[in-house]
Amino acid sequence: MKLIGFPPSPYTARVMLFARLKGLDLTRESPPGGLHSPEFKAINPIGKIPVLQTDDGQLLPESSVICEFLEELHPQRPGLPGTAQDKARARLIARVYDLYAAAHSTALMRQVGVADADQKARAAALEGLAAGLAHVERHMADAPYAAGSQPSLADCALLPPMVQIRRVAAPMFGLADPTSGTGRIARWWKTMESDPVFAEFAAGYDKAVQGLVEKRLAGA
Ligand SMILES: N[C@@H](CCC(=O)N[C@@H](CS)C(=O)NCC(=O)O)C(=O)O
Known part of the structure; x- marks a missing residue:
């Protein structure tokens, strides 16, 4: 899995930090061709980072949804504790x-x-x-x-x-x-x-x- 995003983006940072909290190995890559490129528009037509790319090639935008996805994959790890x-x-x-x-x-x-x-x-x-x-x-x-x-x-x-x-x-x-x-x-x-x-x-x-x-x- 990799996260497409830029380091100063707070939404990219949210996902990277959540992955770190969960102890998950998530690498970050910049949007191919740049944020406003046709290559990236094909990845996320909304044109926003971050986007998670899973190992089987699925693309998931929206930082909160990505975090929830990581939580669903690894509910036993820290991230959303308690009642x-x-x-x-x-x-x-x-x-x-x-x-x-x-x-x-x-x-x-x-x-x-x-x-x-x-x-x-x-x-x-x-x-x-x-x-x-x-x-x-x-x-x-x-x-x-x-x-x-x-x-x-x-x-x-x-x-x-x-x-x-x-x-x-x-x-x-x-x-x-x-x-x-x-x-x-x-x-x-x-x-x-x-x-x-x-x-x-x-x-x-x-x-x-x-x-x-x-x-x-x-x-x-
Ligand atoms: N609701 C989105 C917001 C993402 C967002 O606004 N990302 C900014 C960077 S921090 C972006 O891609 N901006 C590019 C643009 O608006 O052209 C999320 O939570 O992922």
């Missing part, structure tokens, strides 16, 4: 982030390196992102992991965007950093920093995000 309620909470955190916060974070990422960026759109994205994160926070467990006492899909969904926010929305655009202070996201972030698997992944992903930011600032 039905625990699993629902993990899924809900990922879903709420995707539905109510993700688009705003993407909008801000797209403004990096844009000299005449739309200030109204930026303000709306900052407001929307803060509101979306507050919704996420309301559904999080008190500690230590996002959905409870064990790591789950929820941590894998939240870690990449939070790394992005710490690099872009907070320092560059003035969003109140959700990982500092006393809120649930801040307490959860401390767990991410002290858990070797998540901390190592966050460091690597941060480098990928930093690389993208530098490229955009340089106008590439």
